[in-house]
Amino acid sequence: MRNLKKQIEENLLPLPFSLTQGYEKCLIRVKALLNLTQSLFDGVDAVVYLVDAFDKERFAESKKELDALLSDEVLANVPFLILGNKIDIPYAASEDELRYSLGLTNFTTGKGKVNLADSNVRPLEVFMCSIVRKMGYGDGFKWLSQYIK
Numbered sequence: 003m004r005n006l007k008k009q010i011e012e013n014l015l016p017l018p019f020s021l022t023q024g025y026e027k028c029l030i031r032v033k034a035l036l037n038l039t040q041s042l043f044d045g046v047d048a049v050v051y052l053v054d055a056f057d058k059e060r061f062a063e064s065k066k067e068l069d070a071l072l073s074d075e076v077l078a079n080v081p082f083l084i085l086g087n088k089i090d091i092p093y094a095a096s097e098d099e100l101r102y103s104l105g106l107t108n109f110t111t112g113k114g115k116v117n118l119a120d121s122n123v124r125p126l127e128v129f130m131c132s133i134v135r136k137m138g139y140g141d142g143f144k145w146l147s148q149y150i151k
């Protein structure tokens with residue numbers, strides 16, 4: 003937190019006179035935001051990505067966000083647990099459907115105990131759950147815990 007505060011201060015305050023014009027100011031702000039995002043992701047042990055499995059209309063949007071996280075170099079090698087929530091609702095997507103819609107069909111690394119330590123493969127799995135019914139996510143977190151040092 004102290005680090006974040008320092009970065010904001012260094013990047014935003016105080017601005018020298020020559021940098022107070024709109025364009026430079028904007029660039030400085032963007033740089034500060036980028037640094038902030040990097041700092042937020044720095045030291046992350048895992049990502050738990052929760053998707054509403056009933057809201058199929060937004061799967062494309064969800065895929066876009068997920069792809070951005072998966073390709074973020076600060077998160078390279080960080081394990082990803084994808085939770086498909088709300089499966090208590092009839093017509094919620096199945097696990098296969100969600101996996102397909104998020105473009106993960108060939109990227110999941112296997113449930114149970116799978117040793118990936120000697121490979122360059124990022125652990126990634128999809129587990130379906132219902133938070134209101136308190137079911138499904140426990141298995142996901144159990145799976146995830148084997149990859150957290």
Ligand SMILES: Nc1nc2c(ncn2[C@@H]2O[C@H](COP(=O)(O)OP(=O)(O)OP(=O)(O)O)[C@@H](O)[C@H]2O)c(=O)[nH]1
Pocket residue numbers: 054087088089090091131132133134135
């Ligand atoms: N049936 C069901 N409802 C859930 C579950 N988990 C959360 N909800 C409900 O979903 C509602 C919130 O919907 P969300 O999709 O999380 O949020 P939102 O308001 O649609 O906003 P977005 O994040 O933009 O989708 C709340 O009423 C929760 O009680 C679940 O497992 N099953």
Ligand SMILES: [Mg+2]
Pocket residue numbers: 054057
């Ligand atoms: Mg919603």
